Amino acid sequence: MTLYAPCYYQKFACIAGECRHSCCVGWEIDVDKKALKKYKRLKDEAILASIDRNGAPHFCLGEDERCPHLDEEGLCRIILKYGDEGLCDICREHPRFYHDTVKGREVGIGMSCEEACRLILSEDFTVVEIGKEKGRVRPSRFDALPEREKIYTILSDQKLSYPERLSKIAEEYGIALKADTSVFASLEYLKEENRARFVDAIPFTPIASTPKEMEEYLLRALAYFVYRHVTAAKSESEARMAVGFSLLCERLLCSLAVKENALTFSAFAELARTASEELEYSVDNTERIKFSFFM
């Protein structure tokens, strides 16, 4: 099968000890069956003792919610000892995500990862072929690629201004870009302070008032949301909800940037990373926002 990815994908490498928001802190990591078998075979007592087997096996977080295998320099002791082969599936794959399409398998990197976010916002978005892999794809019966192409065609239409492109997409899908304060207030947040931040960003900055200097970053962020969420749609209605979710994330980022005066690349990248972590990495949050377009 053919593999596709965004143009920046192959530049991605975890920055490990340099990362200020390590995914090895604060997240409970499930250990898959194969990895558990491997750790038993290796008779690695330190690893085995760190796994809580009540319910789904997972690494018990240590002090400050750090993974017990994260050393003082921010490096993973399992990688240092066994290489990448020693990792469980989640650690090896993060922050990658996959979609099977009628053309082949697509891979991407999630914006909640600091380094992935930097790459996503640094380059204009295109999808490129990155190689072949053994195996067969199992795409859903609904082909979301034509919907996605329709959006990317509008997003790259140089005859339209950025606000006109957003309005055209919203109009095409019958989406009124009004965020519901009660939906944002009721989401689950990893960091409680983000509840007030996100709710305060409503009402969103009107499309026509988007600061010019933010357009490039917002466009790249929106292209990423569309790649991740619209491609995953399994029906026309899911595709519409995914478009709504993508546009709403874009407006949230714009409003937060305006309200918090986060207009530089690094300040905006931190906003984008936080929004992704809070909204995209909780299935409940993502679903609640998507369904709010039907209320």
Ligand code: SF4
């Ligand atoms: S968040 Fe990204 S860059 Fe940071 S430790 Fe995790 S994978 Fe590496």
